[in-house]
Amino acid sequence: MNQHGRFGPTRPITLKILRYKPGFIDPPRYDTFQVQADPLMTVLDALEEIKATADSTLLYRHSCHHASCGTCGMKVNGREQLACVARLVDEGTDEVVVEPLGSAPLVADLVVDMTPFALHMAPSGMALVRDSEFMPEAERPAGVERYTRYEDCIECNICLSACPVANTNPGFIGPAGLAAAYRALVTGERPAAEVFAYVDHDDGVWRCHSAMECSAVCPSDVQPGHKIMALRRELVAYKVKRFFKRG
Amino acid sequence: MAVPIQQKSTGARALQAWFNPLKRSAGFLAFVLMRVTGIGLVIYLLLHMVVIGNLLRGPEGWDALVATMKSPAVLVLDVILIAGILIHMLNGIRVTIIGLGFGTSSHKGIFWTLMAVAALLLAYSGWLVFTK
Structure with missing residues (x-):
C-alpha cells in the first residue's frame, strides 16, 4: 500500500499551476509543486494534497469528485478536463500544467467566474x-x-x-x-x-x-x-x- | 508531501485560442487552417494588385517581372498559394456541409478525406508548375 492508502507504485510528477490573486499575485505566474503520483491519483487529488501540505492559499473549485457536478473543470496540459477524473499518469508527462478555464473571467488561481x-x-x-x-x-x-x-x-x-x-x-x-x-x-x-x-x-x-x-x-x-x-x-x-x- | 519548487511569470494567452492546434482535435485543426489560409489569401490578393500595377511601367517593366515570376523561388510560392486555395476551398465545402446539419458525426472523416484530395491536387499542381 502506498502513502495515499492505495495500491500501486508512485512516481514524482511536477504540477505547474497558474496562480493569480488580484493585488497579491498580480500579474499571474506559475507555481510548481511536486507530488508522488500513483496510477489512480487525479489532478484534483494532487491539488488537494498541495493545498493540505504545501500551500493552503491555492484556490480551485470542486464538489462531487465523480464527474457529475461539473465544478472542477480546468485545463490540464492545455486541454479542458474535469480534474476529479483526469489521472495524472494518463497525461504521460513528468510535468503537468494546470490552468483555469479560458473564455471566463479569472477570479483567482484556478477559479473562474461562471x-x-x-x-x-x-x-x-x-x-x-x-x-x-x-x-x-x-x-x-x-x-x-x-x-x-x-x-x-x-x-x-x-x-x-x-x-x-x-x-x-x-x-x-x-x-x-x-x-x-x-x-x-x-x-x-x-x-x-x-x-x-x-x-x-x-x-x-x-x-x-x-x-x-x-x-x-x-x-x-x-x-x-x-x-x-x-x-x-x-x-x-x-x-x-x-x-x-x-x- | 507536496513541495513548492519554483515560480515564474506568464504572458497573454489570447492568440493560443485561435492558432494553437496542439492537444486539439481535427475540427480545431480545420478551424486553424481556415484562418491561416484565409489571412494568407487576403495578403496575396493585396500583393497581386501591387504586382499587376507593373503593367503601368510598360512592356520593359512587365517583361522583367515575368522573368522574375519564372524563377524557382517564386514557383515555390506559387505552389504554397495553390495549397492555400485548395485547403481553404475544400475546407469551405466541409464547413458548408456540416454547417447545415449534415454529416456532423462524420466531420473528422470528411475533413481528412478532403485534405487527402487537397494533397493529391497539390501534388499534381506542383508537377504542372515545375514541368510545364
Whole structure:
C-alpha cells in the first residue's frame, strides 16, 4: 500500500499551476509543486494534497469528485478536463500544467467566474434538473409529487473554454447555451419561434465556426457542436417554410 | 508531501485560442487552417494588385517581372498559394456541409478525406508548375 492508502507504485510528477490573486499575485505566474503520483491519483487529488501540505492559499473549485457536478473543470496540459477524473499518469508527462478555464473571467488561481456561462444558459430555460416530459402517465408512489429528469449537460463550462470563438467573443451564446436551446426546441420546452428568436443573430447559432472542439472535450457526451449544427438545420427549414407560406 | 519548487511569470494567452492546434482535435485543426489560409489569401490578393500595377511601367517593366515570376523561388510560392486555395476551398465545402446539419458525426472523416484530395491536387499542381 502506498502513502495515499492505495495500491500501486508512485512516481514524482511536477504540477505547474497558474496562480493569480488580484493585488497579491498580480500579474499571474506559475507555481510548481511536486507530488508522488500513483496510477489512480487525479489532478484534483494532487491539488488537494498541495493545498493540505504545501500551500493552503491555492484556490480551485470542486464538489462531487465523480464527474457529475461539473465544478472542477480546468485545463490540464492545455486541454479542458474535469480534474476529479483526469489521472495524472494518463497525461504521460513528468510535468503537468494546470490552468483555469479560458473564455471566463479569472477570479483567482484556478477559479473562474461562471456568471457569463449561467447568463447564456438561462434564457433557454434548460436548467440542470427539470420536469420530465417522458413519463406523464407513470404512476407516482405516495409522497412523490412529480418525477424529475437529469439532463446530460453538467454545466461545467468546459465547452466554452475550448471554443475558439467564445474565447474571443464574449457575446457568443456558446456551445452549452445553444445545445440547451436545441433541447428546448426538440422537447417542446419552448415554442419554436421563441427558440429561433433567441439563437438567430450574429452572436447566436451563426457565430459557430464549426471547430467542433466543444464536442471533443465535453466530459458528458452532450455533443454540443452537433446540436448547434442540428439547430441550424432546423432554423433554415423553419425560415424556408415561413418564406413559402408568405408567398 | 507536496513541495513548492519554483515560480515564474506568464504572458497573454489570447492568440493560443485561435492558432494553437496542439492537444486539439481535427475540427480545431480545420478551424486553424481556415484562418491561416484565409489571412494568407487576403495578403496575396493585396500583393497581386501591387504586382499587376507593373503593367503601368510598360512592356520593359512587365517583361522583367515575368522573368522574375519564372524563377524557382517564386514557383515555390506559387505552389504554397495553390495549397492555400485548395485547403481553404475544400475546407469551405466541409464547413458548408456540416454547417447545415449534415454529416456532423462524420466531420473528422470528411475533413481528412478532403485534405487527402487537397494533397493529391497539390501534388499534381506542383508537377504542372515545375514541368510545364
